[in-house]
Amino acid sequence: MDIRSLLNGPLKIRHLVLVLTIAEQGSIVSAARHLYITQPVVSRGLREVEEALGAPLFERGARGVRLTPYAEVFVDHARAVVGHLKQATQHIAELADATAGSVTIGTYVAGGNLLVPKAIALLKQQRPHVSIHVHEATPDRLVNGLVTGEIDVVVGRLTAQHGEPELQQAALYHEPMEVVARVGHPVLDLGPTTLADLRNYPWVMPIAQTALRGELERAFARDGLELPEQQVDCSSTLTLRAIVAETDFLALQPHTIGAADPLLRIVDARIKGIGQTVGVTTLPDRLPSPAVALMLQCIEKVATDIRKTLPAAIRKQTRPVGTPGMP
CATH class of the missing domain: 1.10.10.10 (Winged helix-like DNA-binding domain superfamily/Winged helix DNA-binding domain)
Known part of the structure; x- marks a missing residue:
C-alpha cells in the first residue's frame, strides 16, 4: 500500500x-x-x-x-483523527467568539461531588456564556470519549491505563477511601472496627473490573476473609448514596464525600491499601481550546482549596499540582 x-x-x-x-x-x-x-x-x-x-x-x-x-x-x-477534527472545529469557533465556548467534562465518583461543581461555578463567574456538559460514566468509557473528542477532560481518580493511547495525567490531591454508613447505623457504636467486623453487614460494592473493586477484594483477601455474603454491585453514585442512607448497607466513598454528606457517617475503619489520587486526564497531543484551558485553571484553583481542608497527614501524600504521570 x-x-x-x-x-x-x-x-x-x-x-x-x-x-x-x-x-x-x-x-x-x-x-x-x-x-x-x-x-x-x-x-x-x-x-x-x-x-x-x-x-x-x-x-x-x-x-x-x-x-x-x-x-x-x-x-x-x-477515532483519534475524528476526535482531533471535532476539537479543531470547536477551537476555531471559540476563537471567533471569545465570550462563548464549550467544555465537556467526564467524571466518575472522585471529584464529581465537590471538585467539578466548584470548578464549574468558578468558570461561570468569569465566562457566564460558556456551555458546560458533564458526563458521568465508568473510567473506560470516559477514556474512550476523550479519544473520540466527545469529552475534553476527565476529572477523577488516576489509575494506570493499559492498552490505551498515551494519556497525560496530572495529580491534584490525594485522599483515602472511607467506609461510610447511614446516620444511626449500629456499626458506628462499635468504635474502631476491622474488616472482619464490617463483613457481617451488607455492602454496596464497586462494579467488577474497576481498580477500586480489585483493591477492596485484595484487602479482604489479605485478612483471610471472603467477600460479604450480601452485596450489591453499583456504578451509580446517586443509587449508592440512596441505598446506604436508607439501609444498613456499607460502602466505600472518597473522604470528601463521606465528610460532607449529612446523611452519611465515616466508619472508624481505615482499610490499608485503598486510597486515591484525584487528578485530570487529557490527551497530550491535543491543544485545549480557550474554554477548556480556563476550565483546567479553575479545576487547579479549586483543588488547591480542597487540599487545604484535608487532614495534614493526607495532604503530605499529595504530589504537586500539574505533575504529569501516575501517582
Missing part, C-alpha cells in the same frame, strides 16, 4: 466516520439507519475503504459484522 496515493486519493473523512459507525453499531443495516443513508451506500463506502487499505475490515455474519485485526488497528486511529 502506497501511503502517498492513499492520502491523496480515495480515502476521505466520510470513510472514517463510516467505518467507526459500522464498528459501533455492529451491522451494515444499523450503520445505515444511524447515518440516515441507504444500506447499498454503506456497503459501497466500506468496499472503497477496504480496497484503499488493501485489507478486509469486517467479517460478515448472520448477526452482523465482526472486526478483523486490521479493523481493530484502523478504528483506533480513525
Whole structure:
C-alpha cells in the first residue's frame, strides 16, 4: 500500500466516520439507519475503504459484522483523527467568539461531588456564556470519549491505563477511601472496627473490573476473609448514596464525600491499601481550546482549596499540582 496515493486519493473523512459507525453499531443495516443513508451506500463506502487499505475490515455474519485485526488497528486511529477534527472545529469557533465556548467534562465518583461543581461555578463567574456538559460514566468509557473528542477532560481518580493511547495525567490531591454508613447505623457504636467486623453487614460494592473493586477484594483477601455474603454491585453514585442512607448497607466513598454528606457517617475503619489520587486526564497531543484551558485553571484553583481542608497527614501524600504521570 502506497501511503502517498492513499492520502491523496480515495480515502476521505466520510470513510472514517463510516467505518467507526459500522464498528459501533455492529451491522451494515444499523450503520445505515444511524447515518440516515441507504444500506447499498454503506456497503459501497466500506468496499472503497477496504480496497484503499488493501485489507478486509469486517467479517460478515448472520448477526452482523465482526472486526478483523486490521479493523481493530484502523478504528483506533480513525477515532483519534475524528476526535482531533471535532476539537479543531470547536477551537476555531471559540476563537471567533471569545465570550462563548464549550467544555465537556467526564467524571466518575472522585471529584464529581465537590471538585467539578466548584470548578464549574468558578468558570461561570468569569465566562457566564460558556456551555458546560458533564458526563458521568465508568473510567473506560470516559477514556474512550476523550479519544473520540466527545469529552475534553476527565476529572477523577488516576489509575494506570493499559492498552490505551498515551494519556497525560496530572495529580491534584490525594485522599483515602472511607467506609461510610447511614446516620444511626449500629456499626458506628462499635468504635474502631476491622474488616472482619464490617463483613457481617451488607455492602454496596464497586462494579467488577474497576481498580477500586480489585483493591477492596485484595484487602479482604489479605485478612483471610471472603467477600460479604450480601452485596450489591453499583456504578451509580446517586443509587449508592440512596441505598446506604436508607439501609444498613456499607460502602466505600472518597473522604470528601463521606465528610460532607449529612446523611452519611465515616466508619472508624481505615482499610490499608485503598486510597486515591484525584487528578485530570487529557490527551497530550491535543491543544485545549480557550474554554477548556480556563476550565483546567479553575479545576487547579479549586483543588488547591480542597487540599487545604484535608487532614495534614493526607495532604503530605499529595504530589504537586500539574505533575504529569501516575501517582
